[in-house]
Amino acid sequence: MDTNTSNNNWNERGSPTKPWRTASCRARIPKPCKPSVTGYRRRRSTHCFASGCNNYPTLSPPRDRQAGYRYQLSILQLELSLTQVLDQPVSGRIFFEDVIRENLDIGRPKQVQLIFDRRVTKATPGPFRTRVITDGVIPSLHIDYKGTRIKQYHKEGRALGTETTINNTYDFYIGKNLRNLPALRRIGFQANRRLLQVQRISHDCILAEEAFQKINRPLQVTSQRASALRFADPKVQALWRALLLFQLLPTGFSNRHLRQHFASLLGQPPDSLTHGQMTYHLRRLRLHGIVERIPQTHRYRITHLGLRTAWFCTRTYSRILRPGLGSIRPELSPPNSSLRRSFDKLDQQVTSWIQHAKLAA
DSSP, X not given: OEEOEESOOBOTTSOBSSOOEESSXXXXXXXXXXXXXXXXXXXXXXXXXXXXXXXXXXXXXXXXXXXXXXXXXXXXXXXXEEEEEOSSXXXXXXXXXXXHHHOTTTTSXXXXXXXXXXXXXXXXXXXOOEEEEEETTEEEEXXXXXXXXXXXXXXXXXXXXXXXXXXXXXXXXXXXXXXXXXXXXXXXXXXXXXXXHHOOOSSXXXXXXXXXXXXXXXXXETTEEEOOOOTTOHHHHHXXXXXXXXXXXXXXXXXHHHHHHHHHHHTSOGGGSOHHXXXXXXXXXXXXXXXXXXXXXXXXXXXXXXXXXXXHHHHHXXXXXXXXXXXXXXXXSOXXXXXXXHHHHHHHHHHHXXXXXXXXX
C-alpha cells in the first residue's frame, strides 16, 4: 500500500509553502519532525510517517509487523515551483502576456525536448500542445510532456509562477520510491529554469509601456509641470503632424512656423492662435523630450525620440485605429469589407452559442 503526501508545494529552497498533511492516515506530525528549510530529508520524513502510523493500530497491526509487513512511502505526485516576485506587478502582467503571445509554439516537440532535456521521437506519447487558459483577466500557460505538466501564471497578481507537476515518475525512468526525490526535484527545477531560458520576446514590453504612459500622462521635471500628450486628442495629433514637416530643416523651426501649420491642421486661421498658446504647446513638447531648444536661439528642433514617436502615433491613428473602427461598424463600412465580415461572423457565432446554451439549460 502506498501512502502519498499531498498538498505540499516545495519551492526551490526546499521549504514547504503549504501545511503538511497526509492523504490517507492524516497523522499528526510533531514539530521536531517537520522538514527543515535546507531540504527534504527522507529519513526524517519516514520516521515521522512511522510515528504517525503508530497512532492508528488498524493501519499496521502488530501481527502484520511481526510477519514482516511494512508500509513504504512513495511519490504519487510532485509539484515543484519557482516564484519570481515582481517589483512592478502591472508591468509584470504585461510582460507575461507578451511572453505568451510570442511563445505559443512552446509546446511543440522541438521546444519540449529543450525544456525537459529529453529526446522526443515519434514513439514519445503525446499530445504536445500549448494551452492558454484565462481565469477572469489573468492568463496562464500550460505545457504537457507525457504525464508531466508545466504551468506558468501571474501568481497573486505580484509574481511570475512556474510550476512543474510530475504525475508519473517513470516518464523520466525514475522509480516512485521516496529516495528518488532529490533526482526528481532536480529535473523539475531544471525544467522551470529551461522554460524561462527558451522563452523569448522581440521587445522590452515593460520599457515600452513606461514610455507610452510617460507621454500620455502629466509630467514634472524639477519644478516644471507639463500636461499629458493624449494619444487620441485632436490637438496632439495635429502637433505630431506639424512636427513631421520640420524633420529635415537644419536650422529648426520657430514658434511662428509651428503656429501656421498647426492652425491649418486644426482647420483654424493662424491668427486664432496666440503666441502664448503656442508657447504652452512647445513647453510641454520640450519637457516630454519631443523637441529641444537650440542654444542661444528661439528656435527648436525635433529629437530622435520625438521623430519616431510622431511617426508611430500619426500612422497608427490614421492607418489602423481610425479606418479599423470605421470598418467594424455596420453603419459606416461597406458590406464587402473583410474586417466587417469577420466581426459579423464572430457576432453570429457568439449569438448561436448563447441560444444553444439557453436550449441546453
